[in-house]
Amino acid sequence: MDIFTRFAPFIQDYIYEHGWKNLRSIQVGAAETIFNSQDNVLLAASTASGKTEAAFFPILTDLYENPPQSVGVLYISPLKALINDQYERLNELCQDVDIPVWRWHGEVTQTQKRKLLKHPSGILQITPESLESLMINKHMDIPNLFHDLKYIVIDELHSFLRSDRGGQTFCLIERLSKMADVDPRRIGLSATIGDTKSAAEFLGAGSKHKTTVPKVEGSGQVWRLSMEHFYDNGPQADSNDFDPAQPVLDEKSDQAPNTADPSMAYIFEHTRGKKCLVFTNSREECEAVCQILRQYCEVKHEPDRFLIHHGNLSAAYRQTAEVEMKDEDSLMTTCATATLELGIDIGKLERAFQIDAPFTVSGFLQRMGRTGRRGNPSEMWFVMRESHPESRAMLPEIIPWSLLQGIALVQLYLEERWVEPPEPNLLPYSLLYHQTMSTLASNGEMTPAELASRVLTLHYFRNVSQDDYRVLLRHLIREDHIQQTENGGLIVGLSGERVVNNFKFYAVFQENEEYAVKSESEELGTIVKPPPVGDKIAIAGRVWVVEDVDRKRHQVYCHPVKGRIPAYFGDVAGDIQPEILQRMNKILTEKKQYPYLMKHATARLKEVRDTAKTSGMLESNLINLGGKMWCLFPWTGTYAFLALERLIKIKCAKRIGLRGFNSSRPYFMQFAMDVSKEEFLEILVEEANKDFDSLELVYPNEVPVFDKYDEYLPDELVRKEFAHSILDIEEMKKCVNQLQ
Structure with a gap:
């Protein structure tokens, strides 16, 4: 406890009052690094391991001993709900000392924001979008607000590692540091980092400080994990154990669906008398599940015990669910999307359900980590759903992809501790447009050279050439997004003002109208x-x-x-990494039994393994479906799969007589062709190994708009970004050379 004596008296009091007998290894490691070096710090440890205290005990001690003359700590969070949650925790920590905690987001009053601008101090909590807004609209206040900024804490760092939102966040950190002439240390927090080395590089990019990852002793996590499979009606995979004559709902009731869904019945029964979360992969699914579960309550004459939480709900609805979740005595269950995946402390949660497989190991771990606080093991029940295949369904349609994906996610972590690595965009032109317009909007008139020196020097744009930037600026001037003044300076043009002056400009992720x-x-x-x-x-x-x-x-x-209908929020499927598909393939080939599989799931896995064996899938990636119809199972990630689709359709189509092509990305492709299996594989390998530019996999007149601001870019940059940043050519070539 030597490090304990180094903490400020109010921190020591807090530890005593909470009855802590000792500090956790991450808290000791973080304090030693923060006190004894000037390094950035990556704190990677499991959920509920005390990362927030690990970061803030030494940081608050520093602020107490050396009060900053401005905001001393900038805390960046991916969610407003997480800010609201941490705001209460930090206020409790700081209640006896003069270290104010401020929030800045759309639900904070103007009065509070004006107070901060007048008396910049303490800790400021903010989202990337609100920081963007602050940089544009309060440009002149930035030096005064942050001239003595010492630390930037980035919570849930993993959520920023694989998107332009992460790129935006680190661009803003660099821009703010230059404007305020400060060099703050960065402290990253995450429960789901696999490759700490690459995550540390990402955290420190563009910083003058080196990044340290304190060693954390393994806590020997205990999981309660189960995975069950359900057909939506009729006999289950383990039919001896299933009685379709016993649905949960009375089918004669006009309020009941035509056929009771056994998966919903399962969740309904196993949430009774407990506080639970039910995770879904989309907002539409979240709405549908909540509707069904509430309908079960009605038909069973039970009080409604289900809440809902997702990004399209009003603040009042979200906060109602959050408050109820924090109530220790509550026995309500909340249906949620990723909005409750991140680190909001929702108290003693007994059980989490996951409907179908999430897209990432990281998402699985985050959702699992919502439970198991207050000393209990984490508990996750997977519920995999499938419709009975039609009698004439072809091979790929009778494979339970979600079940295989769920097993693969779990096994990758259990066997290898594998989690998705950082994946910054190589040519982030969409974000380049955004940061160019943001810089002009906040700084006013600039020469082209000044603008380029502000934007192109940001670390995230290190792969963008000056030539490409000139192409972008000329295009934006032609389209009146940027206007050139009489003396050669650049300002935001009329078309650009319509984009920049809309509050939706602050976000770089796609939004629907x-x-x-x-x-x-x-x-x-x-x-x-x-x-x-x-x-x-x-x-x-x-x-x-x-x-x-x-x-x-x-x-x-x-x-x-009353009633039930589907919702629509414009959700899209996620990006699945090659390692996950490869592990799914291995599941089919191995005889291993997984202890967390329940009866139906065990029976369904046996069925699909038998199907794979008899179909020839275990010996070959290419299976004949009858006549000239074939099915290709590449077992690779979403973006390598996309590149392979294009290689076949653009480079191989004529040579193989391709027709009737369709795919279910990233699982399989179906098509008809005129050549034999051996000829197809020979042609495919030959074309993949040729030295070609990835732009050749973009159709002649195609402008594949992928990111939010692509529509404002010149066509050549859209095509170039898609070819070099979206299509995973390297992984695709590796996949092709392993096909058999």
Whole structure:
């Protein structure tokens, strides 16, 4: 406990008051590094391991002993809900000392923001989007706000490692540091980092400090894990154990669905009397699941015990769920998306359910980590769903992809501690547009050379050439996003103002055009593509009839009704890494039994292994489906799969007589061809190994808009970004050379 004596008296008091008998290894390691060096620090440890205290005990001690003359700590979080949660925890820590904690996001009052601007001090908590807004709209205040900034804490670092949002965050950190003339240390926190070396490099990119990862002793985690499989109706895979005559719902009730869904019945029964989370992979699915579970309550004459939480709900609905989750005595279950995946402390949660497989090991670990606090083991119940295949369904359609994917995610972590590594965009032109416009909007008129020196020197754009930047600037001047003044300076043009002056500009992730949904005085949330008046919509776990649509103000007015319909929020499937598909393939070839599989899942796995063996899938990636129809199983990641699709359609089509091509990315491709299996593989390997530019896998007139601001880029840069940053040519070539 030597490090204990180094903490400020109020930190020592906090530790005593909470009855801590000793400090955890991550808290000792973090304090030693922060106190005894000037390094950046990556704190990578399991959920509920005390990372927040590990970072803030020494940081607050420093602020107490050496009070900063401005904001001393900038805390960046991916979610407002996480900020609100940590705001309470930090205020409790700082309640006896003069270290104020401030929040800055869309739900914080202007009064609070004005107070901060007048008296910059303490800790400021912010999202990347609000920081972008601050940089643009309060440009002149930045030096005063941050001239004595000592630390930048980035919470849930893993959520920034694989997207332009992460690139934006680190661009903003660099820009702010230059504007305020400071060199703050960076402290990254995450529970789901696999490759700490590459994550540390990402955290420290563009910083003058080296990055240290304190060693953390393994805590010997205990998991309670189960995985069950359900067909949506009829006999289950383990039919001896299933009685379809015993549905949970009374099918004669006009409130019940036509056929009771056994997977929902399973969740309904096993959440009773417990506080649980039910995770889904999309907002649509979240709404559907909550509707069904509430309907079960109604038919069973039980009180409603289900809440809902996702990004399109109003703040009031989200906060209601969060408050209920924190209530130690609550026995409510919340249906959620990734919005409750990150580190909000939701108290003593007994069990988490995951419907179908998530896309990443990181997501699985985060969701698993929501449970198991207060000394209990983490507990996750996977519920894998599938429809009975039609009698004439072809081979790839009778494989339970979600079940295989779920097993692969679990096994990759258990066997190798593998988690998705950082994956920055090689040519992030969409973000380049965004940061160019943001820099101009905040700084005012600049010469082209000044603008280039501000933007191109940001570490995230290290692969962008000056020639490409000139192409971009000329295009933006032609399109009036940027205007050239009489003396040769650059300012935001009229078209650019329409983009920059919209609040949605602050975010770099894709957003749909959303309509606010209201019922009388109640704000429900937002939806995409409102239906005509009289039609129904699904939001907040209920069904509503549209009374009026105000397209000018983007508002929908409605009233509640009973029933069930699908919701739509514009969700897209996630990117799945090659390692996950390769482990899925291995599941089919090995005889290993997995102890967490329940009866139906065990039986379904045996079925698919038998199917794979008899079909020839275990010996070859290419299977004949009859006649000239073939199915290719590449077992590679989403973006390598996409590159392979294009290689076949662009480079091989004529040589093999390709037709009727369609795919289920990233699992399989089906097509007809005129050549033999051996000829196809020979042609494919030959074409893949040729020395070609990845731009050749973009169709002649195609402009594949992929990221949010691609529509404002010149076509040649859109094509170039897609070819070099989206298509994974290297992994595709590796995959082709391993096909058999």
